[in-house]
Amino acid sequence: MVTDMTAEQPRSSPAxxxxxxxxxxxxxxxxxxxxxxxxxxFEVGRNEIVGLLGxxxxxxxxxxxxxxxxxxxSAGAICIEGVDITTHRRQALERTNFAAVYAPLPGNxxxxxxxxxxxxxxxxxxxxxxxxELLQQFDxxxxxxxxxxxxxxxxxxxxxxxxxxxxxPHLLLxxxxxxxxxxxxxRDIRVKLCDFVAQEGVGVLWTxxxxxxxxxxxxRVLFLSHGKILLEGDPKSLPRExxxxxxxxxxIAVAREPLTFEGG
Amino acid sequence: MVHLRRIAAIVLxxxxxxxxxxxxxLPLFVWVAVDIILWGFITRYLNSVTASGFNFxxxxxxxxxxxxxxxxxxxxxxxxxxxxxxxRNFLNIFATPLSIGxxxxxxVLSSIATSxxxxxxxxxLASLVFGLSFFLYGLLLIPFLLVLFLFGIALGVFAxxxxxxxxxxxxxFVWPIPALLSPFAAVFYPLATLPxxxxxxxxLLPPSYVFESMRAVLAGGPASGTDxxxxxxxxxxxxxxxxxxxxxxxxxAVRTGLLARYSAETLS
Numbered sequence: 361m362v363t364d365m366t367a368e369q370p371r372s373s374p375a376x377x378x379x380x381x382x383x384x385x386x387x388x389x390x391x392x393x394x395x396x397x398x399x400x401x402f403e404v405g406r407n408e409i410v411g412l413l414g415x416x417x418x419x420x421x422x423x424x425x426x427x428x429x430x431x432x433x434s435a436g437a438i439c440i441e442g443v444d445i446t447t448h449r450r451q452a453l454e455r456t457n458f459a460a461v462y463a464p465l466p467g468n469x470x471x472x473x474x475x476x477x478x479x480x481x482x483x484x485x486x487x488x489x490x491x492x493e494l495l496q497q498f499d500x501x502x503x504x505x506x507x508x509x510x511x512x513x514x515x516x517x518x519x520x521x522x523x524x525x526x527x528x529p530h531l532l533l534x535x536x537x538x539x540x541x542x543x544x545x546x547r548d549i550r551v552k553l554c555d556f557v558a559q560e561g562v563g564v565l566w567t568x569x570x571x572x573x574x575x576x577x578x579x580r581v582l583f584l585s586h587g588k589i590l591l592e593g594d595p596k597s598l599p600r601e602x603x604x605x606x607x608x609x610x611x612i613a614v615a616r617e618p619l620t621f622e623g624g
Numbered sequence: 625m626v627h628l629r630r631i632a633a634i635v636l637x638x639x640x641x642x643x644x645x646x647x648x649x650l651p652l653f654v655w656v657a658v659d660i661i662l663w664g665f666i667t668r669y670l671n672s673v674t675a676s677g678f679n680f681x682x683x684x685x686x687x688x689x690x691x692x693x694x695x696x697x698x699x700x701x702x703x704x705x706x707x708x709x710x711x712r713n714f715l716n717i718f719a720t721p722l723s724i725g726x727x728x729x730x731x732v733l734s735s736i737a738t739s740x741x742x743x744x745x746x747x748x749l750a751s752l753v754f755g756l757s758f759f760l761y762g763l764l765l766i767p768f769l770l771v772l773f774l775f776g777i778a779l780g781v782f783a784x785x786x787x788x789x790x791x792x793x794x795x796x797f798v799w800p801i802p803a804l805l806s807p808f809a810a811v812f813y814p815l816a817t818l819p820x821x822x823x824x825x826x827x828l829l830p831p832s833y834v835f836e837s838m839r840a841v842l843a844g845g846p847a848s849g850t851d852x853x854x855x856x857x858x859x860x861x862x863x864x865x866x867x868x869x870x871x872x873x874x875x876x877a878v879r880t881g882l883l884a885r886y887s888a889e890t891l892s
Contacts, residue, residue: 391881425884428719432879450721458719466711473640480633481720523716 467509634730
């Protein structure tokens, strides 16, 4: 069971209120003649969870990689709390973090060693105490000295999420954060992350193929197909606005007939 | 601004890995110890069969020690970098505020720690078992080691840039670099032994000045201070070029998408 993460607050400043935490304008990424991301613009506000939805290959991970500064956009701009990632990468990434199933932490370090390593890199104050707190919050205390490589995929996911919260990010990028978790743990994690967002004024970009989850946690969703945003809106009302019963039906329709939805 | 904690993180990671792994501890000193023992006996044998009275211990065993030190420094940098390759950690590490300068400094400091272990083992073995006296080199021992250390750093950074550019399989490129350079560095013979075209290459390699100076000192003559200064200047130039090369390769990897898809090795 994952414990209440708001029980003790870490020692960093909460996100400043007001401006958008993430602003993306006319973002494009091409690989040769292949267009992976095609003129995408959107914003993520504070205390907001934005779902980035779309079929495999739609461009979700490419967008996340560009926001993380490990992939240069072909065109467009990405600003994190008003700081351009291209020109001020370090400043922009100090209060940004991410968790993704395809980026597990090094398996040859223990859970504690990994958290200490990344905590130092992110310059976390009072690191030892904060690590202990995260270990408790993500039910990882018994794995403290276990190498990450021998953990189950669900346990590794929880370690990845603990790492993602190490620096008290103002922008959190979560690429299918509950994909490897059992339903009970997934629900606990969702509650935890939602509490964190509400308490800390964080903006979250959340990708998932679990439409139930998206409906539960996201304030707003963006449907992406072939690198373009086709739809945007409230996940609870968006399906009916487009003549569908559920978000999953809408997802399937967008994935199969993207041209029908082009132009919003 | 450089953040010391970020640099310390890279060193600490390497400490964690070495502390917890028999397979990482042994290479710190086993291969250099084997080299010293092998060459120690070879020099003893040569001393016994030659009538010239020339002492091969400081000339050959000393050369092996210096060369192995340079090799350990270079591999200290490359191995610390390869830990990120082997664990597919690029996305995690390069999506942080860590700068390239901090990352490279961390790798260099890791290398200082690991190569010092190898150096100490070699010094102890060579002096206690084979009677190599470092007083023969005098204070020049310090610039000798410094020149080799700096060149090891430069070559290590260059090698990891190559691996970053061409993917995990390019790791093979890292290991034979010292062996490829050793004929040109005139480790075991005077530079004059080499054909003219090889000498031109040798003059571009800082270690060749160290080994020439070492032999001059052992022959009872003076070492050329100018040569050693030139070697140091070459080292600094190569370090700057290697760092520039790594930064350029890193930017290329971010621009092309290679960093995000590193295991694919190529985007074509």
